[in-house]
Amino acid sequence: MADFKTHLIGAAAVSGLAATIVVMSGPFPHQAVIGYFILGVIGGLLPDIDSPTSIPIRIAFATLSVVAGFLVAFTFGKHYSLLELMMLWAGCFLLIRYGLLNLFTRLTTHRGLIHSIPAGIGFGLATTALVFHGFHSSALDAWLCGLFITLGFIVHLLLDEWYSVNLYGKKLLKKSFGTAFCLGSLKQPLGTVALYLTVIGLLLCCPSPRPVAALLANRSQNPVTERLWPGAAWFQGFMQRVMPDSLSSH
DSSP states (O other), X not given: XXXXXXXXXXXXXXXXXXXXXXXXXXXXXXXXXXXXXXXXHHHHHGGGGGOTTOHHHXXXXXXHHHHHHHHHHHHTTTTSOHHHHHHHHHHHHHIIIIIIHHHHHHHOOTTSTTSSHHHHHHHHXXXXXXXXXXXXXXXXXXXXXXXXXXXXHHHHHHHHHHTTBOSSSSSSBOTTTTSSSOSOOTTOHHHHHHHHHHHHHHHHHSOXXXXXXXXXXXXXXXXXXXXXXXXXXTTTTHHHHHSHHHHHHO
């Protein structure tokens, strides 16, 4: 099984490549593309949230507990004293950081249903629905956010499977082979059915994927395939793009 550093580098590399293709395919704002890249990296760490000792789960719950505590304090800021607000913040922090975290680790098992392809699709769909309905973004932007989450998630699963191949031992495949890149678990039939029903429900909450399909089908405007290799000259007009003002002054 790949370690945290490998998952982080792998997700960053693939998400960076995908974000570069997005930049080449249309006039997307740089802030949005950076956001897609970050979501891809986050997606590459999500499968390990079912491990109680993993770095992502500790970071996620620590961040959630601090942010949720301040949100509670902001909500009741006009009604209570500073001491009361501090007590509310501390109570919310302890409830999430220790109570909710312990409950989550008891209900989940490492490399369980969360560590599967439908779970990755579900995380992507949940992100799409949240960005579209919660942040009122466009359907295209919401779908790209969800797709980058799923992309990073799938990269994580593939890296785990790759590290399950023993190239230097007597046995080619380790016992963990086939447990990462899976469609569910026969040992958890009810949980697997519930996972697929959740994915279907999340899909119904998402906007129409037609904008993404139109983007993929539109090859007439700035086609990426025609820009895989440079033209007659390498880095043509590079200095003019980097320092247009200084060159124009001369």
